[in-house]
Amino acid sequence: MPKLLFSKIRFSDIKDLLPNVQRPKRIDIVLSRRMRNNNIWRFGQNLDDETCPSNLHWKTDHKLDLSLEKLLRDKKFRAPFRSFLESEFSEENLDFWLACEDYRSTSDNLKWRAEKIYEEFIRPTAHREINVDHCVREKIQESLKKPSRRCFDEAQKHVYLLMLRDSCPRFLHSDAYLSLKCKSRTQWYI
Template sequence: IHDSDGCSSSSHQSLKSTAKWATSLENLLEDPEGVKRFREFLKKEFSEENVLFWLACEDFKKLQDKKQMQEKAKEIYMTFLSNKASSQVNVEGQSRLNEKILEEPHPLMFQKLQDQIFNLMKYDSYSRFLKSDLFLKHKRTEEEEEDQPDAQTSAKRASRIYNT
């Protein structure tokens, strides 16, 4: 009994996840599975760097140690913002950024740029993601999983009734 109930509640959980993803980009980005699916989608659109930059900025804001902040700030700058960046994001004011800002890092130093990228994703990629095959297939899979445990539970109930 406990196994099927446990199974049932976990699939209720996952069903709620796609419903949550569909309500806001914030909810999507709070769920590791949502981030994974969104990254898959953005990779196909050649814009995965946007979510990677956003995630890197989130991690950066949590740092306390100044040395770690300097290293992470440089990493973010070199990966996403410099002219030679391997995964350059397209943000306004980028050309005015230079490496001097990396000497005195502070938790919100990338906030404006992060907000720009968030809005770009929210009003562009996110709406396409919700209509994409990738999202719709995941949602269907969850709905099918949602139906299965209930059928198993009633089958087990039936077998218990007839076997007593």
């Protein structure tokens, strides 16, 4: 019975008890949600084709892009992120991104490495095929005749944005990440 009585109380009845609290207006909630969605959309549109995904410094206020960058760079976070992607059957995205980073950093035997990445991740019947457009796939296939360090940039950018919008938000709300975050806060120092 007390729950029923308490649920009938309106904000206007208790606003005198909480002097510093203001009731949020519906329009504020809608506008903040719309701004957050626009920031994500704008982030995807601002990427230039000439910029290298590994050298980008994301200058947005959005929380997820910084978290994904940290997940990809820090080995402490990369292993749990990879196991999370394995549980969702999408670990090939992370592996492709790492293979492209490795490919870009080496200078020896580019043709062999490019063909290996193409056969493993991009070929239409590949065992660990990533989700890229047909036109991107054709551009990469053409660039394999004379590969450069930047031949996989467009596909890598596409995979990065896919992880940014899809995998990373789910990982940040998963039990694996929350327990990892809790462990890092409760480390004992001797």
